[in-house]
Amino acid sequence: MQWYQEEIRQLEAKPVVQSGLQKVIFYGSSTFTRWPNLEQCFPQVQALNLGFGGSTLAACAWFFKRVVPQHQPNMVMVYAGDNDLGDGRTPEEVVLFYEHLLASIRAMLGNIPVCFVSIKLSFARLHLRGSIEYANSCVSRLVSLQGPPLYYLDLYYPMFDERGNLHPAFFEPDGLHLSPAGYTLWQQKISAQLDHMLQHQQPLS
Structure with a gap:
């Protein structure tokens, strides 16, 4: 976990801000880290991007x-897992890491809503499709x-075309x-998911 230390120190230094809106942490790997203006993409909440590049679910649990x-x-909102599988971890280990992360969330933040964004398939990792x-x-x-x-938010299947193939437009070279088109899709789907979660959330006092 040593190679994450610099990014983790930067995240630790982020100021704590309260806006009066429901605060939603986006926690996970580079799919969040590389998202341009993520914190402005969801005006219905106070979004905070705490992603760190290359992170695994194991690292997310460790540094939580x-x-x-x-x-x-x-x-x-959690997105991670593809890097674990890319590093040779098994799907069962990914689930165990997520359970570990959930246990930490429950212990330190209580029974708050947690949404797992499905692990995406990519052209670079087609060999991991089954896993x-x-x-x-x-x-x-x-x-x-x-x-x-x-x-659980399914963003796996929306990234396929009508023939069941990954849509190239959603990915960088x-x-x-x-890609920007991929992030547009994710913004639409995650925004709808946030709206659904907000409907079932207690209003702020």
């Missing part, structure tokens, strides 16, 4: 206590069994990271 609790979020689909199905099952305030 250092970067998230001081902000006292009302909700957490990604299995990891997603396991997390989806975990969320279904526990129910709200746990949520590296075949791994999202």
Whole structure:
């Protein structure tokens, strides 16, 4: 975990700000880190981007206590897992890392809503398709069994075309990271998910 230390120190130094809106932490890997103006993309909430590049779910669980609790979020959006699988971890390990992260959230922030954004398939990781689909199905099952305030947002299948192939327009030339069109899709889907979660959230006092 040593290679994350500089980014983690930068995240630790982020000021704590309260806006009067529900505060939502976006926590996870470079899909969040590289998102241009993420914090302005969801005006219905106070979004805070605490992603760090290349992070795994294991790293998210490990560093959670250092970067998230001081902000006292009302909700957490999580995106990670593809880097774990890319590093050779199994889908079962990904689920265990997520359970570890959830346990830390519950211990330090209470029973707040947490949404897992499905692990995306990318052209650079087509060989991991089976593992990604299995990891997603396991997390989806975990969320279904526990129910709200746990949520699962499927962004896996919306990135395919009508023939069942990944849509190239959603990716940068590296075949791994999202393009502007990809982020537009994610913004639409996540915004709708946030609206759904807000409908079931207690208003701020």
